[in-house]
Structure formats: structure tokens, C-alpha cells
Amino acid sequence: MKKIFIYSTLASAVIFAMNSAYADEQKVEELDVIEISSDASQEGLAKEFSGGQVASGTRVGILGNKANLENPFATTGYTNKFIQDKQARSVADVLKNDPNIRVARGFGNFQESYFMRGFITNSDDILYNGLYGLLPRQYIASEMFERVEVQRGASAFLNGAAPSGGSIGGTIALMPKRAPSEDLNRLNIGISSNERTNVGADVSRRFGDSKEFGVRLNAAHTEGESAIDNDKARNTVFHLGLDWKGEKARISADLGYQKNHLSSPRPSVTLAGTVTEVPSAPKATSNWGQHWTYSEERDVFGTLRAEYDFLPNFTGYAAYGFHDGKESNVLANLTVRDNNGNGTEYRFDNTRRNIIHTGEVGLKGNFETASVGHEWTLNINRYQEKRKNAYVMDWQNAFATNIYSPIYLDGIAYSPNALRGNDLGSPALTNRVVLTSVALADTLSFLDKTLQVTLGARWQQLSTKDFAYNTGVQSASYKEARITPSMGIVYRFTPELSVYGNYIENLAQGGSAPSPAINQGETLKPYVSKQKEIGVKYESQNGFGASLALFSTEKPRGYLGANNFYTTKGKDRHNGAEINIYGQVAQNIRLLGGVTLLQAKQRDTGSSTTEGKYTIGVPKFQGNLGLEYDVKAIDGLTLESRLTYTASSYANAQNTLKVKGWTRVDVGARYIAIIGNTPVTLRARLDNLTNKKYWESVGGYPNYGYLVSGAPRTLSVSATIDF
Template sequence: MRVHALGLVSSLLVSVAVIAIPGVAQATDAADDEEVARKAGQSDIVVTGVQTNAGQAEVAKGGALGTRSLLDTPFSVTIVDRDDIDKRQATTIGQIFINDPSVFSFATAGTTNWWGTQIRGLGVRNYYIDDVPLLLYWGGDFPLESVERVEALKGLSGFMYGFGSPGGAISYRTKRPTAAPLLTTEIGWRSNSDVYGRLDAGGPLTQDGRLGYRLNLSGEKGTVYNGAGVERFVGSLALEYAITPDVKWYATSTYEDSTLRHEPFQIYWSAYQDTVLPKPTYDYDNLNIANSSYRARTLATATGLDWQIAPQWSARLTYGYTSKLHHSNKMFVYMLNQAGDYEGAAYNFAELDRNHFAQAMLQGEFRTGPVRHEIVAGGSFMINDSDFGLNDYYWSNDFNGNIYQRQPFRVTRDISYGTDGSPTRERQRAVFASDTLHLGEHIQAVLGARYTVYRLLDTDGNAVTNSGYRTSAVTPTFALIYKPTAYASLYASYVEGMEPGSRVGADYVNVGDVLKATVSKQYEAGVKYEHGGLSLAGAGFRIERAATIDRFTDGKRYLSQDGLTVYQGVEASAAYDVSRTLRVGLGAIHLDPRIRRVSPENADLAGNIPGQAARWQVTANADYSFAAVPGLSVHGNVRYFGKAPTDDTDRLYIPDRTLANFGLQYATVIGGQKVLFTGNVNNVFNETYWGLGNIGEARNGALAVKVAW
């Protein structure tokens, strides 16, 4: 296997040196007991010390490798659990993964996540809820009230999940029924005047405990820090029933109705005439159109059977249906110059995305002589239908202005939210299998492949300009894992992924052209360590992806496939229990992304940094609990984001910035009830900055009180 990234070998050598250090930072028995109690569900509120999560020993569920610990997974994966989400009162992908330098989102809180999420500098389009794909196009955040944990798979997801963009995958795991009765209520506030309430209930529904439930209800309404009006309702229900001791049925469902009004407008830089951005401003009243709105109604359901066939063999059947309906009255502007002038457009459309997904998976073990095999095999089928309302689509230069002046424009015409005019019909069938060979006590070899048949149906009925096609691909993976001890692993892996083709959208001159499916490749080598209070993960990687070029020619915008984009770099993160009360963490990613092998027509892009990719991101965080005040803890983090080009021409850059966040929790007992107070301040020093498509996030805060009944 070729390994191109120069940092791979050096990363492994450093990793070996780290692993060789014996007995680093031994954890106390008290901390271990506390963690066991938390995992057992004895208390999900009262915290008496710094929580030590499982780190690289955490078990990941899903994908073609089945269920296994991160130490035995030859890819880079980050898991963020419910405790961490609640502690930082996270509402967005960017806030969930604030301490992982490789996972990032340009989208600020209180805005629509318009293609903003990245992993290793590449955009993320692959989202899964309880293993079921969900199209989060246009608005890319899933409601977190029903979520137990969120996993980020970095890099190519072709083997693990099938067709998808090479940026990686975000996988949500919803809350499941609890063995003991559970009832918590929470009320909260976010600046400026946004209030919310939540209820979380669960437990057995029958005396024998075979049927359990988990119910979550949440409502939110008010105005947040940037002047946007938020109105949301979220409801979720999970059921589990033990048909027999070996066969269990489950079902989950989450529904969200969310409307975001008069959020700051989305910004495009393609018409910008200068080379330095305007001075950013947090006078949000200048950036909002009073009666603009974006509404999304999201439904995610899944059901299935888990069957423990034999002590070492299990099977899972899954069926899921997801849908998302978008109604857009969202405002966009083309920024023109450093003085802050812009041309604005109202964007009205409706889209309904629907997805049916079925999968059967078998996982088990057997031996051939001295070799132990872990087998995962299965098949899946997916129907994806998207209906974009091209007949009622509207995009027009309705207003112009300056970001330092009030914008009086209001939408006064009637808006129709029909979804007819531009349907997309996709079908996927896949089979996959992997074999993890345990070659003795310390070495594992992973061999796997997924075969996928993909169809984009012809929906325009025009034999001359056929919009459909069919393709198939085998996406393999090969990996070696060396475990010198049970709590450390070194790995090297190779994986391929296929990105499905698509039709060029209506905002391009070559609308209707079909971009064919492309194959991406990833080489990765890394280290994982989890022991004695030290959690460590590092990787060197190289990702090769077919380039999609967005160009303006003679004032007209075209989208085409040309050349190759290469993202190579090194990432590392570590967390350490300095004492029973203090835990610190550090992380960094360094990217060397380039555009290569372009045609003579695009020769001026050769060697450029791909748009939106920053070469550096660095994070630092700490959690501290006060021994003198039981139940009181504070936490904080700092994140640096390096400058990034707005597009592939590298003519204009989003400047770098460093942001700091701070929060606290206080757990106590009032009137015999466990009560948890939580507060957070984001962008503590009110740093002003530009995002890619939006102004930054001004200082804002949140407070909440949660009661366990």
C-alpha cells in the first residue's frame, strides 16, 4: 500500500514512544467507582468530580464493522455523549464537536446550517439517525433533545455506510428506554429572550420489565443573540420489547417542527471586488430582513429486531423512514467590496426529501486453527426521493444595501411552497462483509468490501437529455491493527468510497447536467491510547477526491468535474486527568490540501488550496470541580481556526480567529429532589469575525435548571 502523507511515519514513531511510557497518571478508585455509578444509571445529574468518559475505549455501534471499541477500529472516530452535550448546552454540530479540531462547522448558533459542516476540511453530507440515512440538505442540524450521543467518522465512509461524500459521516444515536423509572424536567433561557422547556421520561411499562419506553418533549420560543426568532417543537418516543430473552424489538421516532425567522442573511463572496473583507459588525439589525423565515419539519423513524442467535453470534434487522420538508424565505447577499456594499436576493423554494432504508446484518466469531475471525456481513436497500419546487422557485435581486446601514426591504409578494418541478429519484442496493482476523494476541488484520449498485432515475422523460444513469462499485478496505497492550493500538488502513453523481442545480448555467459518480481514496495511519487517566488519538492521512470546479466564465456560473483535490495532514488530540478534580485536553489538525491534475482550462487553479479549507485548527479545554464545594464544576475551551480561502481561486480569505467559551454546573439537592444548574457563555471576549457564509457569533449566554423527580 502506498502511503503519501509525509506525517504518517513520524506520527507512528511518536505514538510508539508515548505508548511505551508506563503507568501514566493512574486514576483513583473513587473516580472509577463514580464512573461505574454513572454508567449504571444511578444518577444522571449529581456530579461529585470530573467525569472521565471512556475515550478510546468507547464502543461505536453501526456501520459495516458492527459493534466494537474505538481501540479496535482502524479509522478515526469521535464520540460525544449526552453529558457533554448538556454540560455545554450545545445546539449545533460546531458546539457538539468544539473540542475536536478535525470536526468544524461554519454555521453559527441561531442560523440555518447551509452546508456548513466539515471534517478534515471536506464538507459533510452524510448523516445517520440510528443507522438510517437522513438528508439534512439545506438545513443540516438534527434536534438534540432526543439524542443520547453523536459520532463523527472522519474520512471516507464508503465501506462503513455506502455511497456518500468523502468528508465523513455524522451519526446520531437517540435515547433508549431505561431499566429504572426516569423523569426529569428542565427550563432554560438563551440570550436575548429565548426560553425553552423539556421533559424526559422513561422506564418499564410492564411489571415484568419486558416493555420499556423513553419519551422526550421540548418546546422553544423567543429571540436569540443575533435577532433571529426561534420557534421549535420536538417530540420523540422510543420503545423496546423483549419478545424472548434473545430477541428484542425496538422502535424510535423523532419529529421536529422548527421555524427560524429574520436570521442574518447568508453571504456569497463570488462577486467580491477587493482582497480584504469588510470589518465585521455585530449590529445584527443591519443584517436581518424582518419577515424572512426558514421552516423545516423533520421526521426520523426506525424499527427493527436484535437477535442473539448464539453466544458469539447476533443479527439485526433495521427498517427506517426519514423525511424533511423545507420552506425557504431566506435572504442571500453577494458581498461586493470592503466598504460593505452588497446585492441581495430573496430565495423562495420548497423541497421534500424522503428516504426508505432497510438493512440486515449478521455479526459473529469463529476460529480456524489459531486465528480468531470476527465476521460482519449484511445487505441494504435504500429509496431516496427528493422533490424540489422548481415551479414555485424564486431568486431575484430584490434589494441592495450596506452591512453598516439598516435594510428596509420586506417581502410583500405571495409565496407558494409547492414541491413540483424538479424531482430526483435515487436507488441503492448493497452487500457488505468484513473479516477481522486476530493473528495472535496483538495483531488484527481487517479485510472488507462493500458492493453497491446505484441508480439515478430519469425523471424528465426526455430521451435526448437523459438525466438518469446506473453505476456500481466495489469499495474495499484493508487495515492492520497492532495492540501492544489491551489499552493501546497502532493502525494503518486503506479505504475507498464512491460519491454518487448529481444533477447540476438551477443556480448554474449548465443546469440539468449530470455529474457522474466518482471514486475517492483514503490512506491513514494512527494511534489510540486509553489508560491511567490519559486518552490519546492521532492520525496521519491522505484523501484523494475528484474535484468539482465552480467557475465564472463571461459572467456566467458553471459547475463541472475536473482534476483531483488532495487533503493530507496530521491530527492529534489528548485528554489527561491531572487530578481527581482537573481534566485538561489539547488537539490540533494541520492540513496540506491542494488541487491537482486539472485540465488546461482550469490550469490557474493547479496547486491552490481548495475553498473553505483551513491549514490549522487548534483546541484546548479544561474541566475543574471544586473539592470545597461539592457539586460545583467549571469548564472552558479555546479554539483557533486558521484562515481559509472562500473558493478555489485563493484570491480571498476568511481571516483566522480564536474564540473562547466558559461554563459551569452546580448539582445539589433541594426539597429532596436532585437539581442541576447549568450556565454557559459563548465567545467570552466577544471576538468579531467572519464565517464563510455568515457573520460570526457574538457573545451570548444560556442558563438552565434541571430537576430529577
């Protein structure tokens, strides 16, 4: 009955809109963009850049909102309009459009992770309204967000150390929706290949004499089988955003809920040491996942932010966030053991619970000394997390299969030799994490803001405790602190052109000495990754933008020396260049894309087989080009395409297993009609036009080169109605 309702509603909307196109001769235009604030700041969100796909600025950690040309770091902010037009269901769907990012997958699960400048950024380390660790770990629905912002490069000074130690190559920041000035009543319905349907509502109101109080509610549900055989998903999300704006004070609050269930998902593929050649990717629709496997997560999360202006140039702020996440998985991941695709799977069950509390307080202001302007910020941040885990691993009870001719079992029971850790029904505490930091920043402006210099530093303390499975006895502890400095410079040659440079670091817990080492179990001092970057940015008054960034990042790594002592000596060095283009090249043509050239190599590894070799999963070249074309002959019709290219990479540290590069073509169209006073937007999109079979990503967790198969040809259509 539900599918019949969705189909009939969608069909009615399509027919109604198509008929109205002949009757309605008025010019079709997009709805006006309303300037709103997603945190609680006075500045509000940066306005959309010409074309509406990206913003004219982003939030830059403790520095606040920065216009693109005044920002000493490389960033991009994808707008809600762009999210809707691409029919993006998840944050990963949005970031597949970024030429500097490649979406990957977590180790042994279905967590979305991201290669940024050749380093991994996990979904654990995504910022939500400026705070870490608050969103679902594995899948993040896009319906909740006004902006998806990308900060390229290290960011310990800007945001603090990431909870999982990632974000060396970049940080993803998500800004929740707020109520615009005008009432919003939006319904979205859609369907994609193999009857995966989605329904969503987006409603907002503002109240008060000056409309000072706003409420925005988003609710969405997606369910059904994908274009992959027997791969089913069910996702439900609710998000409530509240805000209040007074003369001197501003308060915002968010509350979110998401439940995501995957049934018989297609797992990643691990290559055993006996494989000498990477197997070709199977048929794009093929699914070697067992029918009884599943992955489920349930998350409740929220934030509260407040600002108060003590003086016109002196403001205090505070924020609090919480996250209660539960996960349950029954998995059977595939390990290929020869060049013909033969392999084994075994059952692995696990449950997990994350309880997170985090917050920050700060002061910010501005003043002048002589002819020098100052914009300063003082920030104190604290993050607390409890991780509870349990598992049953039956690796000695493996069963045979083949990646090209999968063997399906009705089910498999645990063997007597299964390894167990804690109780699946009630996972016990295994980790505590506490991150504390204090940061101070000052942006000095010279020559009427033609030259801006940002100086700052953050004192960061990392504290962790590990507890043994089954006994709960504390097995390890770690407490280290370090100051991470940063400097950024921007010089604006003209209102359209600026150059910039920065030095910034990333901080993570040091590695743990492995069993062969004489200092086995010792955790090293914090790893400090160091980034140097220079670049140029251009935004024309006609609405076209471009940027070039040159960067070099060094990440420490553990080294087991000839004396069998484990220490910090090796490093991964990533040198690269990024070119990005965006905006309008003509009144009816928009471009979004770019290329990344990257040399990511291992240095001082202590082994001739890996010294100077390329990092797992990182291509030397990748690029995207998105094109939108408004058809002048048919008012309201837009055609679009996206070309994605990723060069070859390696699936092992020795670079003996080479994974072929790939090219994918996606096409789409949308049509906007005004029916009476009601805008209706019809969208259609065909991803992987040629139904290409390919390995989309290699790895996604440090030092592991598992493979993830690309999705098959997928058609998605939807209708968005603004009542």
C-alpha cells in the first residue's frame, strides 16, 4: 500500500506539472535564498555563490565564517540547493561531487570514510554544528543539513584533535537547517532502481513580532532494494532545529534521530597474501553478501549553542552536544585467496554503543591598534566518549565461495571455537576518550584588509583508557599533551584575486608497539602531522570561481628498528596540487569540478619492499567535471552531467597489487514548473550511465587494501513540491 501511494503521488505530480507547463507561460525562477544562521552566530551563513551550487564562504573552525577570498585555508561549502538537485541521500552522495575527495568504506563494516589529500577522514570525525563525534558513525542522511562544508588539510588548531585521530587531509563540517524568514512547506517523494523509495517533509515557521523564534522540522524515510541484487536498506530520520534571536543574544538547538538498517549489504573484498594479481571487478549488480547478514544503527544526538554580545565588539559563546549511538551487525566479509576469485567468508557478529558529551566556551572580539585591525578568539573545548563493545568471531569456521559465482548459505551457527568478547546483548566498556584543548587566535589586518595574517596555537591533551574484553580490567592508559601552532596569510591583489599560504598541524595518539618489539604495548608520543600550503583564489564579478592549491603534508609512522625497538621514525609524505572551478561560465551554464595530482609515498619504513612505495589506495590523479545547462528553449528545464575519473592505485604497501583506474559518467535533468503559486521540481538522474563494473575504492582504513565495488547503473527520479 505504501509503494502504491508513493507511485501514484509521484505520477500525479509528474502529470500535473507536465500539463501545467503548456498552460503556464510565466517565467520560472528558483525560490529566493534566505540568509540564515545554522549555529548561533551573528554572521549567519555565507551567501550562495553565483549558480547556487557552492557558497561564497564557509565556517573555518574557531576563526568563524570566512569569505573564500579572505580565507588562508582551502574550503568549499556545498549548498542545500545543490544537495537537493543531485538527489543526494547521504553526505557521501554530496561529496562524490568533490574532485579532491574519494569516498571509501571503513574496515569490516559499512562506515562511510573519505580519502582527502590521500589521508583517511572517518565519519566519526565529522563536525556537526562545530562539534566532533555527534553524528551516526556509518551512514549520515543528508536531509538534516543546510550546508556540507569541506576544510582541506590538517585542522588541529582550527577544530581540535579529531576523536579517532584522522582529519589529517581534511575535515567535513555539517551545518544544520534553520527556519528561513518565510514559511516553508516542502514535500519530496522519489524512487530509484529496483523500487527503493523515499518520502520526506521539510516544514518551518518563524514566530514573534520580529520573527525572532524559528522552528524547522525535517522527517524522511527511505526503504527498498537497490540496483545491487538483494541489497536492501531502510532509513528513518527526524531532525528538529530551533533558534531565537534577540537584540544581544542568540540561541540555537538541534535534536536528531536516525535509524539505519542494511539487509544483505554487499561487503568489501579483502585480498589474501596468496593473491598475486588483483581480480577484475565482478558484474556491477552482483552481490556476494550472505542473505542473513545485516547492519543496523540507531542514533540520538543534539546540540545547544548560545552567543551574547557584551559589547558591540566583544562576544561570549558556549555550546554543548551529545550523542547516544547503538550498533548491531551480523557480517560475513569475503577474503579472496587466489587469482580466480575463490575465497572464504566467516561469521562475525558485533554490537557497539557510543556515549558522547562534548562542549566548548569562548570569547571573541575585534579592536584596532594604530592602523592594524585585530579579530581574536579564545576557545576552550572538551570531548568525552565511552565506547562499549562486544563480539563473536568465528574465523576458524570459514566456508568457501567465489566472487564471480557466490555460494549462499541459509545460515551458519557458531562453532565451539568461536572467539567471544563481552556479551552481545549488553556490550561492556572497552574505551574511554577525553580530549581537552585551549586555543587562541588573532587575525591581524593591514592596508585596509588587503593583507591579513592569522596567528594562533592550541594546547591539546589526549587521554585514553582501554579495558579488557570479558574481564573489564583496565589494560592500558595514555595521557599526553602538546601545543600545535598555526599561521595563515592572505594577500588580496584585487577584489577578485587573492593569494594565501598556511602552516598547520594535526595531532593524533601515537602508535602502539607490536608484539615483536622489546617495548611491546608501549604507546608512542602523539603523532604530529605537519602541512605547508600555498595557493591562489579567483572569483570574478561575472560569477566564475577557481582556485589552485599546492601542499605538502608529512605524517609520522611507527618504525621497528634493527634493535627490535619500536619508535617514531617513518613517515608518509603527501605532495600534491588541487585545482577547483565553480560557478557560471555563461548565464545558462554552470561548472563544478577540478583535478587533484598527488604523490603519496612511504618514507623511512625500515623495509626495502616498502621504502618509497605509494600509500595504499591513493591514486596519482583524480578529477571531476560537473556541468549544468539551462535549456533556453524550454523555460525551467536543466540538463546536467558529471564525469568522474580516478587513476590506478595499489592494494598493498609493497605496490605489487595494482588496482585499475576507472571513469564513470552520470547524467540527469530537472524541470521546474509553477503550478498556480506552487513550485514543483521534477528531477531525474542516471548514475553510472554505461553500467561500468569497477573497484571504486581501495582501503579506507590505514594500512589495509580491501576493495569496494562500484554501484551499478541506477536511475533516480523525484518530485519536490513547495506548498
